[in-house]
Amino acid sequence: MTSNGSVDAIVPENEAGDDVQPLNGILSPGFINAHCHIELSHMKAVIPEHTGLVEFVKQIIYKRENPFSENLSEDYFEKLLDIKHKAMSRAVDELYNSGTVAVGDICNTADSVELKKDSPLYWHNFVEVSGFVDAVAAKRLATAEDILLSFIKAGAKEGNSLSPHAPYSVSAALFKLLNEKTTGQLISIHNQETLAENELYINKTGAFLELYEGLGINIDHFLPTGKTSIKSWLPYFNNGQKIISVHNTFTSADDIAHNASPISYCVCINANLYIENCLPPLDMLMDNGCHIVLGTDSYASNWQLNIFEEIKSIQQHFPHISLENILKWATSNGARALGIDDFFGSFEKGKKPGLVLIDAGIARRMEA
Ligand SMILES: [Zn+2]
Numbered sequence: 001m002t003s004n005g006s007v008d009a010i011v012p013e014n015e016a017g018d019d020v021q022p023l024n025g026i027l028s029p030g031f032i033n034a035h036c037h038i039e040l041s042h043m044k045a046v047i048p049e050h051t052g053l054v055e056f057v058k059q060i061i062y063k064r065e066n067p068f069s070e071n072l073s074e075d076y077f078e079k080l081l082d083i084k085h086k087a088m089s090r091a092v093d094e095l096y097n098s099g100t101v102a103v104g105d106i107c108n109t110a111d112s113v114e115l116k117k118d119s120p121l122y123w124h125n126f127v128e129v130s131g132f133v134d135a136v137a138a139k140r141l142a143t144a145e146d147i148l149l150s151f152i153k154a155g156a157k158e159g160n161s162l163s164p165h166a167p168y169s170v171s172a173a174l175f176k177l178l179n180e181k182t183t184g185q186l187i188s189i190h191n192q193e194t195l196a197e198n199e200l201y202i203n204k205t206g207a208f209l210e211l212y213e214g215l216g217i218n219i220d221h222f223l224p225t226g227k228t229s230i231k232s233w234l235p236y237f238n239n240g241q242k243i244i245s246v247h248n249t250f251t252s253a254d255d256i257a258h259n260a261s262p263i264s265y266c267v268c269i270n271a272n273l274y275i276e277n278c279l280p281p282l283d284m285l286m287d288n289g290c291h292i293v294l295g296t297d298s299y300a301s302n303w304q305l306n307i308f309e310e311i312k313s314i315q316q317h318f319p320h321i322s323l324e325n326i327l328k329w330a331t332s333n334g335a336r337a338l339g340i341d342d343f344f345g346s347f348e349k350g351k352k353p354g355l356v357l358i359d360a361g362i363a364r365r366m367e368a
Contacts, residue, residue: 005368006352023357028327029346030101030354031307031363032334034266035188035246035295037106038115041087042080043067043300050277053194054207058214060300081111088115091305096120098306099356099363102335102344104188104244104266104295106163110150117154124159124338125151126188130166132217134173141177159186159339166190167229168197168208171221175236183239186339188266192255193247194276197229230255237261244337246295247272249280256288264291264337267329269313270304271297282318286325293334294326308363 002008013020040060046067047059065080073079092115095103102122105112116123127148131140144162151160164170164178166189178187192198199206204224212219225232230251237243245251246266256263267280285292296305303309311326331353335345344353355366 001355001368003368004352005354007347007349009349010347023359025357025359026323026327027366028099028356028358028363029331029351030344030356030365031099031330032102032104032293032338032340032345033095033100033296033305033307034104034244034264034293034334034337035106035268035297036095036103036305037108037298037300038088038091038103039084039107039109039111040064040298040300041091041305042084043298044087045299047300049274051275052207053275054196054211056275056301058211061215064300084111085115087299088112091299092119092121094305097365098304098308099354099365100305100307101354102338102340104338106188106298107147107151110147113150113154116151116158122158122338122340122344124161124186124340126161126163127151128163128165129174129178130164130169131174132169132171132212132219132222134171134221137171137174137177140174141181145181161185161187163187164189164233166193166197167233168200168211170233172236175233179236179239179241182237182241184241186242186244186337187237188244188246189233191233191245191248192229192250193272195250198250201225201227201229201232228252228255230259234259234261242337242339244293246297247280248285249276249278251281251284253284253288256285256290262291264293264333266293266295266337267310267314268295268297268302269310269317271295271301273313274301274303279317282314282321286321291333291337292329293337294330306363308358311363312361 104124107125107127127144129144196206196208200208243263244266245263248265249272265285294310296302307330332345335341356363357366
């Protein structure tokens with residue numbers, strides 16, 4: 001490797017010269033975390049485990065601006081911003097030290113713009129849009145475009161795009177607007193994270209109805225499609241988008257059988273265990289030749305932001321899947337999904353993939 005971290009050449013040991021450092025363990029290219037929410041880093045351990053997704057979403061809405069249930073003093077939001085910045089900064093350190101080099105990061109605010117300006121990591125910012133009522137679609141989109149602009153103006157090398165939050169929080173009108181606004185771009189969406197999402201689309205039944213009622217959202221306009229969630233939202237995107245579909249916990253083989261769009265299926269196993277105490281359908285995704293990538297989700301639903309802990313969790317629950325396969329998901333597949341495989345994801349001449357040493361159950365970043 002050259003001094004700036006790019007791969008100079010891959011050579012056999014007997015041609016490597018004298019300056020060779022022997023290492024124990026596995027040397028891997030840097031990890032790609034395809035799904036994170038760095039701006040929720042102040043929510044570590046705020047929401048209890050195993051609430052189920054609908055209750056989790058409710059608690060995120062109520063607690064993200066008041067995680068510690070404080071009485072709101074005059075300078076509360078200033079203090080909270082400081083807490084958020086410190087938590088995000090600690091989270092980036094954890095990502096970096098445990099070997100992550102690039103992140104697909106969901107943004108609902110511009111809180112992380114400054115942090116990302118001088119970050120040692122590559123970020124693709126997915127500025128998320130939600131609104132389950134058609135009437136708010138244009139307004140919500142305009143707000144998200146302002147946030148997107150703050151990331152673009154920060155002038156970083158990163159990728160930036162708008163993205164729908166989830167099928168249960170995006171109206172038909174908003175899906176249509178997003179399809180227009182994201183032509184040819186990379187987008188991300190939370191998909192089939194709970195069974196209730198399919199129930200909503202198939203029959204307009206299930207736990208989401210209580211959520212809307214609790215939030216005072218009238219969903220009289222919503223017509224069930226009679227199809228599962230992914231079969232209902234995917235057809236909205238017909239302008240050449242590349243899609244990272246996140247979670248897919250309740251996705252079936254039938255759901256993915258006829259997907260024409262280039263989709264990466266992002267697995268966040270620890271978040272699934274944290275929120276719903278269930279496992280992603282990894283065998284089904286593998287059997288169907290899906291492009292699998294890994295993500296941590298946020299501190300609100302994970303004990304850490306460490307891709308190697310995701311790998312270990314997969315090994316624990318799916319012992320028949322080889323480490324080689326899982327490492328591919330965490331590196332080259334992730335880089336391809338984020339469209340950064342010219343630089344990241346594998347040891348090839350000219351790439352600058354980062355260097356991770358895996359030994360004794362721990363992954364740590366090595367300086368090149
Ligand atoms: Zn998420």
